[in-house]
Amino acid sequence: MQYDLSMPRYTIDFDKEFDKTLSDLVGSTDATTKADVIRRAVASYSYLKKQQRDNKDAKIVITDDDKLRKEIVLP
Numbered sequence: 001m002q003y004d005l006s007m008p009r010y011t012i013d014f015d016k017e018f019d020k021t022l023s024d025l026v027g028s029t030d031a032t033t034k035a036d037v038i039r040r041a042v043a044s045y046s047y048l049k050k051q052q053r054d055n056k057d058a059k060i061v062i063t064d065d066d067k068l069r070k071e072i073v074l075p
Helices: 016-028 034-054
Strands: 060-064 067-072
Touching: 016 034, 034 060
Parallel strands: none
Antiparallel strands: 060 067
C-alpha cells in the first residue's frame, strides 16, 4: 500500500515483544511494513467479528485433513 498524506495517522506504544512479533511477521509474510501487518490484522478481525454477528452458530476452526485441530473463540 502506498502512503497517502490524507490517511489518518495513529501513535501506538508497543512493548519490545510485540514489536518483535510485528518484525517477525514482516519477515515471514508478504506484508511489507509493520503498519501493513496491523492493517491486515484489523481487517481480518473485523471480517471474523462480522461473520460471528451474522452467523450465530458459525465457528472458526483450524483443521488438518478434515480433522479438527483447534476451535478459535473471539472475545
